[in-house]
Amino acid sequence: MxxxxxxxxxxxxxxxxxxxxxxxxxxxxxxxxxxxxxxxTPLYEGTTKVLIEKAQPNGISSETAYRFYDPEFYETQFQLIKSRAVSLRVVRNLDLLGSGALQSDADGKGPSWLSELIDTVLTVIGSTQDEDAAPADPHEQEIALADAISRDLSVRPFKNSRLVTISYRSPDPVFAARIANATAKAYIEETLNMKLDSTRLTLDWMTRKAADERKKLGQAEKVMQQYMVANDIVTLEDRLAVTPQKLSQISTQLVNAEAHRKEQETLYAQVRKAAGNTAVAVTIPAIASDPALQTLRAEILKAEQHIMELSGKFGPKHPVMKKAVGDLSILKKKRDQEITRIIASIKNEYELAVSNEENLRAQMQRTKAEAQNLNQKFIQYGALKREVETNRQLYDALMLKIKEQSITKETQPVNLWIVEKASTPDHPVAxxxxxxxxxxxxxxxxxxxxxxxxxxxxDNTVKYPEETEKALGLSVLGLVSLWKDKGRNLEKVLLEQPRSTYAENYRALRTAVLLSSAEGAPGKILITSPGAAAGKTTTAANLAIALAQAGKKVVLLDGDMRRPRLHKVFGKSNKHGLSNYLAGGSGETLLQKGPVENLALITSGPIPPNPAELLSSTRMARLLDGLEKDFDIILCDSPPLLTVADARIISRLFDGTMLVVRARQTTFEMAGKAVKSLADINAPILGMVINALELKKSDYYYQYYYQSYYGEEPEAQGQG
Structure with a gap:
């Protein structure tokens, strides 16, 4: 996987x-x-089922135009059911503003829910008026109440059927059923009333319109007849039919002539440049493909071969050689003459193509002018003819519709039936x-x-080994738990708390370092970090102690000559140290005894003004070479990589660099920049140490590891 x-x-x-x-x-x-x-508030829903069908077409209507299922028709009916007109019919049919509707409910325990609704509607209407204005009239109250009812109506079709449910939700179940039934009835009444009004208005309008169209038709026919006689339309029709064909043929010939002219123009441009240059001319396909020229080229080749054969037998002044050279010269002159003839022929063909194109273009212009003259006459004729046809069609359609409406004016366009009335609901739906x-x-x-x-x-900070190795491509050598005991130092945890989890963290790091390669631990290890406060000094101190306790002869250098800390950690003097030696001092007092056997210390010494220059000196390399003879492992604590250049300067002097990152503080971007800075100078990277890793209860994998091995989670402890 x-x-x-x-x-x-x-x-x-x-x-x-x-x-x-x-x-x-x-x-x-x-x-x-x-x-x-x-x-x-619980809402009850009253639901009425209605069957809606389009009326079957009669004999006058077209059968092909009738569609049994029409989505637009049904959507129109749904919107009509929820319209204000239908809701107003409901208000008036039920007399919702009458005195009876405002009485208390059936059991007499208090005002009905409808009374509360009407009071709310009246309050809204009153709030939109000025304080000095007169109270809302009953019509406005009806409209407001109808709009309130319409908002709570829902119309849903049954899938694959023509049944439609009309539902109304209300806190009063009786009122919900009444409104649903009244809406279905009002919808049927409104549909019939719309049909009757529409038919009556349509017949009146079409009768008046038909009389006007009959007059327009007569006038249009008279004007068209006069124009046809005046312009001899019958003769011109034949010419108008032939002219487009002629124009199309000339256009096709012109396109071909233009293409031929461009082709000859390109060819002539090529051969004209090659005129006088035989070497270039013979490379042009139109010249090289000429049969006569090909024959001459073959004879020239044979003559040249013959001269080469004779040159081996005779000298240049021999009569045979002179004759052969003369024959070759004659052939080349003939070849040049043939090339000149071919170029002239191409020029003539190009000029002929230009002339042909110009003739066709002139003929095209004449034909276009003739066609435009004919079209101008027929444009007016076509306009007159269309006007006559339009007037005739409109008049005929009006007469047909008048007869049709007269016969079918009582026909209902929509068939409506109430299939199931709403009953009082028992349970709320919302x-x-x-x-x-x-x-x-x-x-x-x-x-x-x-x-x-x-x-x-x-959260893009470093936390766990797997994601860190995956993101940075480096192996994680060890994990160190977060130290939260403010009263004690973590730098000497191996001496003060040798059985703690933290001590085991550094022993595990020691094991990883010793097994980092087949040859064992590197002889010279540089310890650094991307930024400050990552815990590199703490890691260097504890790793040095752990390696010394394992029997390795270790020397720990404080290479951080900007903010040195190792002398404070181990309580040593910092008067003489690495800076003194690199500045030219003797190394007699350089080594100091560490807190455990096999461990020696070299403090940083006084802070110099030029740490980078001292670290890059040859004395630093000689010091490491000398220490390597007396010690198994050399550890060096250095400044952060991304802050100053000290660590990058000396990293190439060491066999491996250990990068210390602080969990939940060092970002992958910082760590990636640090790794890249070392890779850019080909400095060997040993691996990474994740410091100050706080193992929360949510980190179940690592929590299980620590609890199963050490018995409990590390005590709350801040990390320097």
Missing amino acids: NSEEIHLRDYLRVISKRRNLVITVFLLIFVMVALYTFAR PNKPKNLLLGIIVGLMAGIGLAFFVEYL
């Missing part, structure tokens, strides 16, 4: 690590959905508490998990 593949456990790790965020978001969304669900709560659970979990992954995506 590809090591780059993301596994399910990686997703589970992110969710577990961010579980507090997931739970918080989930509870927030779920509680909001629950409060909204239980705070809503809110759907189980559905809403389930939706709250799903949305809450998805939002929480999504936010957790988004936060994880934004």
Whole structure:
């Protein structure tokens, strides 16, 4: 399996690590959905079923134009059901503004829900008027109440059928059923009334329009007849039919002539440049393909071969040689003459093509002028003819529609039946508490998990070995837990707490260093970090102690001559150190005894004004060569890579560089820049150490490792 593949456990790790965020978001969304669900007033739905069909076409209408199923027709009916006109009929049919509608409900316990609705509508109407204005009139009240009813109506078709449900939701179940039934009845009445009004208005308008169109038709026919006689339209029609064909033929010939002219023009341009230059001329295909020229070229070749054969037998002044050379010269002159003839022939053909194109273009212009003259006459004729035809068609259509409407004016265009009346509902339909709560659970979990992954995506700091190795391409040599004990130092944890988890972290790092190659640990190791406060000094000190305790002779150098700390860690004097030696001093007092056997220290010495120049001197290389003879391993603590150039300067003097990064602080971008800076100078990189790794309960993989091996998680402890 590809090591780059993301596994399910990686997703589970992110969710577990961010579980507090997931739970918080989930509870927030779920509680909001629950409060909204239980705070809503229960709504009851009354539903009426109606059958809607288009009327069958009669004998006058076209059978092919009739469609039994018409989506636009049904959508129109749905909008009509929810229209204000139908809702106004409902208000008036039920007399919702009358005194009876405002009485208390059936059991007499209080005002009906309808009364509350009307009061709300009246309040809204009153708030839109000025304080000094007169109260809203009953018509405005009816419109406002109709709009309120229309908003709560819903019309839904049954799939694969012509049945439609008209539903109305209300806190009062009786009122919901009444409105649904009244809407279906009002819809049927409104449809019939629209049909009767439309038919009556249509007949009146078409009768008046037919009389006007009859007059227009007569006038148009008279004008067209006069124009035909005046312009001899019958004779011109034949000429107009022939002219486009002639124009098309000339256009085709002109296109071909233009293409031929361009082809000859290109060829003539080539041969004209080659005139006088035989070597270039014979390379042009149009010249080289000439049969006579090909024959001459073959004879010239034979003559040249003959001269070459004779040159081996006779001298240049021999009569045979002179004759052969003379024959060759004659052949070349003939070849040049033939080339000149071919060029002249190409020129003539080009000029002929130009002349032919110009003649065809002139003929095209004459034919176009003739066609335009004919078209101008027929444009007016066509306009007159179209006007006559349009007037005739309109008049005929009007007469047909008048007869048709007279016969079918009582025919209903829509067949409507109430299939099932609404009954009083027993249970509310909204809110759907189980559905809403389930939706709250799903949305809450998805939002929480999504936010957790988004936060994880934004976190680009170094944390775990697997993702670090994958991102940077370096092996992780060891992990060091976060030190939170402010009262004690981590630098000497191997001496003060040898059985702690932290001591084991550095022993594990020691093992990784010793096994880093087949030959064992590198002899010279540079310890650095991308930035400050990553824990490189702490790592250098503890690794030196761990290696010394393993029996290795170790010397620890403080190569950080800008902010040295090793002399403070081990309580040593810093009067004489590395800076003194590199500046030209003697090395007699350079080595100091470390806190354990086999460990020697070289402090940084006084802070110099030019640390980079001292570290790049030849004395630094000689010092390392001398120490390598007396010690098994040389460790050097150096400044951060991305801050100053000291570490990059001396990194090539060491067998390997160990990069210390701080978990949840050092970003992959910083670490990548540090690795690139070492790779650019071909400095050997030993690996990485992840320092200050805080093992939370969500880090189950590493938590399991530490708990199973050490018995408990490290105590809360800050890391220098």
